[in-house]
Amino acid sequence: MIRGSGGFIVDPPADQTHPSFSFDHSLKGLRIECNDCIEALRTSRAQAAATVEIRPMTNPNSPAAPTGAAPGDEADGESPACVLVFNANDPSGAGGLAGDVTAIASVGAHALPVVTGAYTRDTAEILDHFAFDEESVSEQARTILEDVAVQVIKVGFVGGPENISAVAEIAADYADVPLVAYMPNLSWWNEGQIDLYLDAFRELLLPQTTVLVGNHSTLWRWLLPDWGSDRSPTARDIAKAASELGVPYTLVTGIPLPDQFIDNVLATPQTVLGSEKFERFDAVFSGVGDTLSAALAALIASGSDLAAAATEALSYLDRCLDSGFRPGMGNVIPDRLFWAQPDTGDEAANDQMEALQGFDMPPHDTKH
Secondary structure, three states, X not given: OEEOOOOEEOOHHHOOOOOOOOOOOOOOOOOOOOOHHHOOOOHHHHHHHHOOOOOOOOOOOOOOOOOOOOOOOOOOOOOOOEEEEXXXXXXXXXXXXXXXXXXXXXXXXXXXXEEEEEEEEOOOOEEEEXXXXXXXXXXXXXXXXXXXXXXXXEEOOOOOHHHHHHHHHXXXXXXXXXXXXXXXXXXXXXXXXXXXXHHHHHHHHHHHOOEEEEEHHHHHHHHOOOOOOOOOOOHHHHHHHHHOOOOOEEEEEEEEEOOOEEEEEEEOOOOEEEEEEEEEOOOOEOOHHHHHHHHHHHHHHOOOOHHHHHHHHHHHHHHHHHOOEOOOOOOEEOOOOXXXXXXXXXXXXXXXXXXXXXXXXXXXXXXX
């Protein structure tokens, strides 16, 4: 676990839930700006970024715009942005759709969850996973897409190559919608299934991905398996490997630094767009990657530019982990609704909580 200025950040390897580069991708729908959120970038970085043409963001390889409202074009000014989420059900509530829905709602957007399968797990580890068939996944998504205009698509663990293919087809059909893809640590799975999943994700979904999110060691093993240098790859090295597969932006988390620090870096092959450094502490969380990628997707959907969204998503994750809790005998779970907890210094809230604790529920006397 890693502590930042405001709380804890997980050591992502412990989280078990979890063609050459060009800017020819259509990037409509997501603003990328050098504003106050990346004020910390040094002049050299700003000069490097100035040489990169950055356009509004959508999925790469965009054909015609989809029917329906454009991203951000809501029926009224008060409706939250909508995020279509592909992920598995997690009965522990640590990650999966439970984590996605809560994180997305917490930062002010509305989740449209598509169930791709279900984990068998507790709060300590994943024991198994049962994937839905690709037709049921596709039908869930296409039915809601015919009704609701979405601003971002977020993809977590979808269970197998067939479902990856189904999600990639949908992403291609809605190519003006940015896609945030999270690659979790799959070490709980068997090696053959991991290889098939990663190959399909690389070939089918990465070309549709706008922002790839993943832990440094996970992305290193996947995208740079033949890395031969004595030094570890940088975020830009990983971003370059991802860009060769069609990904314009990569958020790399958990990059080891000296003195028990880690870095989290948003990068392209040409430059670093932003970074957040945290101090490492001993603890194990579950559901961290889903929380971060879901918050990032929701902030993008709500209109934040990419650098600001990444910074805010990391800050949000920091506070979630600072307020984390252990509901069982396993790992700690992020409290994605930390802001809803009563302030310990609020006497009125404390009195109300004490009153509620003294309230006895009547016995359940339903007879069958």
